[in-house]
Amino acid sequence: MTGSWASSVDAHLDWVPGGGRRGLAEAVRKAIRDGRWRAGVVVPSTRALAHDLGVARGTVTRVYADLAAEGYLVTSQGAPTRVADGGGELLVEPARIPVVGAPRWTLEPGRPDPSLFPREQWLAATKRVVQRAPHEVFDYGDPAGSAVLRETLAVYLGRSRGVRADPRRIVVCAGFTHAITVLGRVLVDLGLSSMAFEDPSYARFRDLAAGAGQRVVGVPVDGDGVRVSELDSPAVVVTPAHHFPLGVTLAPARRTALVRSGAVVVEDDYDGEFRFDRQRVGALQALAPEQVVYAGTASKTLAPSLRLAWLVLPGRLVEPVVAAVESSGARPPTVDQLVLAELISSGAYDRHVRRSRVEYRSRRDRLVAALPAGLPVSGISAGLHLVVPLSLDAEASLASVAGRHSLRVEALSPLWMDQERRRGGVVVGYGASSKAAFAGALEALLAVLRELTG
Known part of the structure; x- marks a missing residue:
């Protein structure tokens, strides 16, 4: 049974003893979301909280580091840890389609098929790494990340x-999420406190930037990508290879204009390995390495739970970003970094990406072919999602209809910042289901669309 706990500084938590690190983290999140831990308030020290809870101080330290990376808390060397501004409102997960009970099917965007994770290759690479690794690997690592992984990357x-x-x-x-939080804080410290995002875009990342102290603004997106002529911020986050959610690619002229705009550009290359219909577009960063921060991740190619991402930085940002990462206390385990490096250098990673690309292309083709006649899709043939446009009236019924079919999907219109420009639709993440469940998820989606469109 959930109990009420209060520390010596009157910080109340709904926490179950024995709930472990995850339970404690969720209790703190709930306290922030509910407004019991208010924005700007100093939280209990790790020592005090650990003492009062009767848990190891390291457990509390790791929980605080995780929540700082998520944008709920703000840490600074030599200063007490505080609740981030907007922590009770901005940092709540974006609304998803509500369903009664656990949905049987999922086509949620932004997720790969967990059943494709290369278990045998990961296990073999882990064994090789652990057998060969020097003792120092099991000590505290370099805050910039494993030198072996950085060289391999x-x-x-x-x-x-x-x-x-x-x-x-x-x-x-x-x-x-850790990367965008760190970048947001570093840029604020450098005097760049306004960060633009494509409109529409993933609300969670906008909230994290706001929690890091950025004033978040939107820049419209059309068929050629972000409208660079309307950019009026010193920093901007873009998805040029495959815009989320509309799926367009940034046009060549706008790529050039963007790197010449003078803004610090954060290039989120979240699914650049999955281009199906044509030659992949190279990274924007190559046009201006001193202007563009390249951000990549293993979340789509391997698994989100690995929490492995990387930034390729302009020279002037390296030192402050490394310092911010170190002060955040959040970093992926060194062994996992070395396993990823081993997968890449052995060729296993490339083989896995190629197999995954074939699978996801097949799913997209099946989905497009099965859609009702006359129902278009938005976006190039790439990545793990596409958009099926709907009227705003039809989208308004998406939650209830999807719930009846036990399907989890995401509506398009809430992803807009400018609600006057928003358009309706459903963002279909065809990578989220397991391989065995995709056929059932597809049938559920088709039933939902038939009901919505008549």
């Missing part, structure tokens, strides 16, 4: 994405 990114990557300018982060 420099070669891989240059070969696969055209990135001009110097290992000394690569910083490994605990997922893109």
Whole structure:
């Protein structure tokens, strides 16, 4: 049974003893979302909270580090930890389609098929790494990330994405959420406190930037990508290879205009390996390495739970980003970094990406072919999602209809910042289901669309 706990500084938590690190983290999140831990308030020290809860101090330290990476808390060397501004409102997960009970099917965007994870290859690579690793690998690692992984990534990114990557300018982060939080804070410290996002875009990342102290603004997107002429911020986050959610690619003229705009550009290359219909577009970063921050991740190619992402930085940002990562306390385990490096250098990673690309292309083709006649799709043939446009009236019924069919999907219109420009639709993540469940998920989606469109 959930109990009520209060620390010596009157910080109340609904926490169940024995709930472990995850339970404690969720209790703190709930306290922030409910407004019991208010924005700007100093939270209990790790020592005090650990003492009062009767848990190891390291457990509380890791929970605080995780929540700082998520944007719920703000940490600073030599200062007490505080609740982030907007922590009770901005940092709540974006609304998803509500369903009664656990949905049987999922086509949620932004997720790969977990059943495709290369278990045998990961296990074999882990065994090789642990057998060969020097003792120092099991000590506290470099805050910039494993030197072996950074060197491996420099070669891989240059070969696969055209990135001009110097290992000394690569910083490994605990997922893109950690990366965008760190970048937001670093840019604020450098006097760049306004960050633009494509409109529409993923609301979670906008909220994290706002929690890091950024004033978040939107820049419209059309068929050629973000409208660079309407950019009026010193920093901007873009998805140029495959815009989320509309699926367009940034046109060549706008790529050039963007890197010449003077803004610090954060290039989120979240699914650049999955281009199906044509030659992959190279990274924007290659046009202006001193202006563009390249952000990549293993979340779509391997698994989100690995929390492995990387930034290729302009020279002037390396030192402050490394310092911010170190002060955040969040970093992926060194062993996992070395396993990823081993997968890449052995060729197993490339083989896995190719197999996954074939599977996801097949799913997209099946989905497009099965859609009702006359129902278009938005976006190039790439990535793990597409958009099926709907009227706003039809989209308004999406939640209830999807719930009746036990399907989890995401509506398009809430992803807009400018609600006057919003359009209706359903964002279909055809990568989220397991391979065995995809056929059932597809049938559920088709039933939903038939009901919505008549």
